[in-house]
Amino acid sequence: MNSVNLVEAIEYQKDAVVSKEILKTDSGTITLFAFDEGQGLSEHSTPFEALVQVVDGEAEITISGKVNKVSAGEIIHMPANHPHALKAVKRFKMLLTMLKVSEVQ
Numbered sequence: 001m002n003s004v005n006l007v008e009a010i011e012y013q014k015d016a017v018v019s020k021e022i023l024k025t026d027s028g029t030i031t032l033f034a035f036d037e038g039q040g041l042s043e044h045s046t047p048f049e050a051l052v053q054v055v056d057g058e059a060e061i062t063i064s065g066k067v068n069k070v071s072a073g074e075i076i077h078m079p080a081n082h083p084h085a086l087k088a089v090k091r092f093k094m095l096l097t098m099l100k101v102s103e104v105q
Contacts, residue, residue, distance in 0.1 A: 006055045010034045012091050017041070028099040035059070040087035048098040050078040057092035061085075
């Protein structure tokens with residue numbers, strides 16, 4: 001795979017959320033997102049461990065009811081099966097890494 005400049009690999013679009021899949025495997029995905037100011041994702045949960053790396057801008061990420069303010073250069077973990085939501089405080093780009101959770105037997 002060639003190198004990817006995360007800031008330049010995806011463009012903002014007015015009043016929209018844009019996504020670009022970087023990698024997809026059986027064990028998870030890596031996706032780049034660009035959110036225009038005020039855009040977001042409503043509360044949901046997934047069976048994946050997720051790590052958000054903030055590439056540009058600022059956002060509020062709510063995990064299990066706790067609001068976390070994040071900005072460029074920061075990362076935050078969203079545990080599997082915990083409700084989470086996000087909103088772009090300013091235009092915001094993030095790299096989302098989602099990993100499948102193995103069930104404990």
